[in-house]
Amino acid sequence: MTLLKVNNLSIEFGGVRAIDDLSFTINSGTIHSIIGPNGAGKTTLFNLITGVYTPTSGTILYDDEGVTGFKSYELAARGMSRTFQNLQIFFNMTAIENVMVGAHLHLNRGFLASFFGLPSIKAGDRHCRETCLELLDFVGLKKYADIDTESMPYGALKRLEIARALASKPKILLLDEPAAGLNPAESREIDKVIKKVAERGITVVLVEHDMKMVMEISDHILVLDYGRKLTEGTALEVRNNPDVIAAYLGG
Amino acid sequence: MMMNLKSAKTGGILVLCAVIAILPAFLSNAFQYEIAILIGFNAIVCIGLNLLIGYGGQISLGHGAFVGLGAYGSAILTMNQGWDPLLSMVIAAIFTGILAFVIARPILKLKGHYLAMATLGMGIIISIVINTEDQLTGGPDGMYVDGLSFMATQIYWYWLVGALLVFSVWASLNLIHSPIGRALRAVHGSEVAAEVVGVDTTQYKVLIFVVSAVFASIVGSFGVYYSNFVTPDIAGFFHSIELVVMVVFGGMASTFGAVIGAAILTTLPQFLTFLHDYEHLVFGLILMLTMIFLPKGLVPSIAGLLKKGDK
Amino acid sequence: MFAEFLQFLFSGITLGATYALVGLGFSIIYNASHVINFAQGEFVMLGGMGTVFFLGLGLPMPIAILAAIALTTLFGFGLEKLAIAPARGASVVTLIIITIGASIVMRGLAQVFWGKEFHAVPAFSGDEPINIAGATILPQSLWVLGVTVLLVFALRYFFDKTMMGKAIIATSLNRDAALLMGINVKLVLFISFGLSAALGAIAGILVAPITLTNFEAGIMLGLKGFCAAILGGLGNGMGAVAGGMIVGIAEAMGAGYWVSEYKDAVAFILILLVLFFKPSGLFGKTGTERV
Numbered sequence A: 001m002t003l004l005k006v007n008n009l010s011i012e013f014g015g016v017r018a019i020d021d022l023s024f025t026i027n028s029g030t031i032h033s034i035i036g037p038n039g040a041g042k043t044t045l046f047n048l049i050t051g052v053y054t055p056t057s058g059t060i061l062y063d064d065e066g067v068t069g070f071k072s073y074e075l076a077a078r079g080m081s082r083t084f085q086n087l088q089i090f091f092n093m094t095a096i097e098n099v100m101v102g103a104h105l106h107l108n109r110g111f112l113a114s115f116f117g118l119p120s121i122k123a124g125d126r127h128c129r130e131t132c133l134e135l136l137d138f139v140g141l142k143k144y145a146d147i148d149t150e151s152m153p154y155g156a157l158k159r160l161e162i163a164r165a166l167a168s169k170p171k172i173l174l175l176d177e178p179a180a181g182l183n184p185a186e187s188r189e190i191d192k193v194i195k196k197v198a199e200r201g202i203t204v205v206l207v208e209h210d211m212k213m214v215m216e217i218s219d220h221i222l223v224l225d226y227g228r229k230l231t232e233g234t235a236l237e238v239r240n241n242p243d244v245i246a247a248y249l250g251g
Numbered sequence B: 001m002m003m004n005l006k007s008a009k010t011g012g013i014l015v016l017c018a019v020i021a022i023l024p025a026f027l028s029n030a031f032q033y034e035i036a037i038l039i040g041f042n043a044i045v046c047i048g049l050n051l052l053i054g055y056g057g058q059i060s061l062g063h064g065a066f067v068g069l070g071a072y073g074s075a076i077l078t079m080n081q082g083w084d085p086l087l088s089m090v091i092a093a094i095f096t097g098i099l100a101f102v103i104a105r106p107i108l109k110l111k112g113h114y115l116a117m118a119t120l121g122m123g124i125i126i127s128i129v130i131n132t133e134d135q136l137t138g139g140p141d142g143m144y145v146d147g148l149s150f151m152a153t154q155i156y157w158y159w160l161v162g163a164l165l166v167f168s169v170w171a172s173l174n175l176i177h178s179p180i181g182r183a184l185r186a187v188h189g190s191e192v193a194a195e196v197v198g199v200d201t202t203q204y205k206v207l208i209f210v211v212s213a214v215f216a217s218i219v220g221s222f223g224v225y226y227s228n229f230v231t232p233d234i235a236g237f238f239h240s241i242e243l244v245v246m247v248v249f250g251g252m253a254s255t256f257g258a259v260i261g262a263a264i265l266t267t268l269p270q271f272l273t274f275l276h277d278y279e280h281l282v283f284g285l286i287l288m289l290t291m292i293f294l295p296k297g298l299v300p301s302i303a304g305l306l307k308k309g310d311k
Numbered sequence C: 001m002f003a004e005f006l007q008f009l010f011s012g013i014t015l016g017a018t019y020a021l022v023g024l025g026f027s028i029i030y031n032a033s034h035v036i037n038f039a040q041g042e043f044v045m046l047g048g049m050g051t052v053f054f055l056g057l058g059l060p061m062p063i064a065i066l067a068a069i070a071l072t073t074l075f076g077f078g079l080e081k082l083a084i085a086p087a088r089g090a091s092v093v094t095l096i097i098i099t100i101g102a103s104i105v106m107r108g109l110a111q112v113f114w115g116k117e118f119h120a121v122p123a124f125s126g127d128e129p130i131n132i133a134g135a136t137i138l139p140q141s142l143w144v145l146g147v148t149v150l151l152v153f154a155l156r157y158f159f160d161k162t163m164m165g166k167a168i169i170a171t172s173l174n175r176d177a178a179l180l181m182g183i184n185v186k187l188v189l190f191i192s193f194g195l196s197a198a199l200g201a202i203a204g205i206l207v208a209p210i211t212l213t214n215f216e217a218g219i220m221l222g223l224k225g226f227c228a229a230i231l232g233g234l235g236n237g238m239g240a241v242a243g244g245m246i247v248g249i250a251e252a253m254g255a256g257y258w259v260s261e262y263k264d265a266v267a268f269i270l271i272l273l274v275l276f277f278k279p280s281g282l283f284g285k286t287g288t289e290r291v
Helices: A042-049 A072-077 A095-102 A111-115 A119-138 A154-167 A184-199 A211-217 A235-239 A242-248 B002-026 B030-055 B063-079 B085-108 B112-132 B154-176 B179-189 B191-196 B201-227 B237-250 B255-293 B298-310 C002-033 C040-056 C061-087 C092-114 C139-161 C163-173 C175-180 C185-211 C218-231 C237-257 C260-277
Strands: A002-013 A016-027 A031-035 A057-062 A080-082 A172-176 A203-207 A220-225 A228-233 C130-132 C135-137
Touching (some): A002 A042, A002 A203, A016 A203, A016 A220, A016 A228, A031 A042, A031 A184, A031 A211, A042 A057, A042 A203, A080 A154, A095 A119, A095 A154, A111 A119, A111 B154, A111 B179, A119 A154, A119 B179, A154 A172, A154 A184, A154 B191, A184 A203, A184 A211, A211 A235, A220 A242, A228 A235, B002 B154, B002 B255, B030 B063, B030 B154, B030 B179, B030 B201, B030 B255, B063 B112, B063 B237, B085 B112, B085 B201, B112 B237, B112 C092, B112 C218, B112 C260, B154 B179, B154 B255, B179 B191, B179 B201, B191 B201, B237 B255, B237 C092, B255 B298, B255 C061, C002 C040, C002 C139, C002 C185, C002 C237, C040 C092, C040 C185, C061 C185, C135 C139, C139 C163, C139 C185, C139 C237, C163 C175, C163 C185, C185 C218
Parallel strands (some): A031 A203, A080 A172
Antiparallel strands (some): A002 A057, A220 A228, C130 C135
């Protein structure tokens, strides 16, 4: 089933086409990777899909509805969440609180109830804490639950972002270079987490430089070069494509 | 940890109650009661302001204006219109809340120093209006206001302000540890990250701006009924700055920090009066030295030291 | 009609030039350190009051002026060395509070040493108004304008041509890169505070003969200068000059054609209106967050 459909998408920045007439689809329940050399337009594409940028032309349909003009929080309510290339952690909170913010949409947010600390809020928070603890456990960070995020290692924070995004119960999760800056061991941890996320039936869209990781876990790979689609297909197909080899070896 | 949090909250409130209950034993005259009551008023405004600055990460250099709107709103409605004081207070708070709501959207789009400038400008404009529209406000001379008939003595006021303070601390802590409070802190931590998990950041910034303005307005109203007099200084630039200084001095993002900041900086000038002309100089020095050596403010810095000691 | 307009314009550009100098002071410190120096107005006050003091000692005017500028510059250096440098790494709000503390200290010192009275500084070259197309302008206003223009050009030269000026610009653009390039960032900060203080002092000395001065004279001037800096886009020097002029002229026109009671409000109404439509000021860069 098609979850995301991109049609003839283009965006220009000052006359430069960062994305040029791009079309592809993403099926639900798959791990879909977007790769390409630096400057290929991967992050731009991410920002288009998440509604941060407005395309010059073309459409993006998520769940049969457009994304353009929607605020990030509205898309979150429609089941789309993401992580960031440059860490965006709430450093003024503990790990578990970070994840609990992720559950924001699924909690009672009445002002007066919160102000007067009504039992319904307290009960909701207790339950939320439990489910968020499970999510921390899921990404392997249970022991950090009540630790200030300021004192957590970089690799753990990368996974914390994933746990926080999962707490919003997304249908589609976009990961922007989740392994960037990680050592091989930490990279493998992320690997495992992404696979487990997909097993939960969540569609994963991945932008990543770590080829080994991409080849290993992706169901489908889209290769971009200068904003255009170079090729797409399974890991095997992409690996053997001469254009891809040329682009990566500096053709 | 959950229990820890909970007990820290209840423990803190119990200590506060105990201090309020025991303090009268040490207060020997009307002047000392006056200071205690002033501390309470300032602390309540600071608790609201701290929600905005400390937790939401949005600076306001114009909150004195909201205290002024509460004070003058109540004063004008009771004295010029002959309305019931409590009703006047509620109407003034609603008016302040609506005004805050209207200006919040354009103002809170701004960030950092631009936000500081805009809130400062807003405060100064309101205080100039109060100064200038003398037919309504009595101008720079201020205006007299009848007190609350049922608040017969200063002791009554002491207990009323004490109760209001405890309530404010309790409500503030409730709010911080609710989904709203977490969303608010998330806005401070990273707006983009908050948005992608569904937090409408603008909505929360506006909400907390309005809440802190209403806190300020209500204190302004009570203050005017307590002192029976109000001058435009209450809405002025210096009062706004003073409030922010109290919050930062006590420690941002700490409800008890706001209370302690208000308590110390309300009392300090009284202790310094013996210095006569040197009073402001010494006050400024104490402020500077504290912020240089305890940049996070008193409560978080001391808590940090204790934590380190534990390890 | 025209004479009246011209009259308001003259007083507007005189005010505006003063605000421009104060605004420049804000910009320079902001560029070097990302601190908004709430004691900038007190530099202005120290300039004016310092001149009064040195004149009182019997020094001739030019010497008294230089001495006042030197004194204020010392305060600028001191503020950086004793208060800002030790607090490195503190949050911006904390740094702002420190400068507020410094402003209280400077006002306190001025009050202790010089009292609360208003003082007059004699005009540099007489009080005889000059007639231009039916409007009059004070010789002192010409001094304000002339010196401001001179300083603006001097600063341009400083920032474009001298090593120190370029180092300050580099530090403002990217502090870490500047450090790596071997720029002495500490010295840059130190010099910036001194330079801002000197500019503030000059502004204070120039207007003192027109407005009188006392220990609180810097407060409003400081706030209006802040308006000028923000209006022009924080950190944009020429923007601050333009911002100062706009604020000054708007204020004079507001006072002339509207109600003089709201003269002080004009600058702030203006700044709010501008910020609502241009959140980074008139000539400011719109920042984007990289995620």
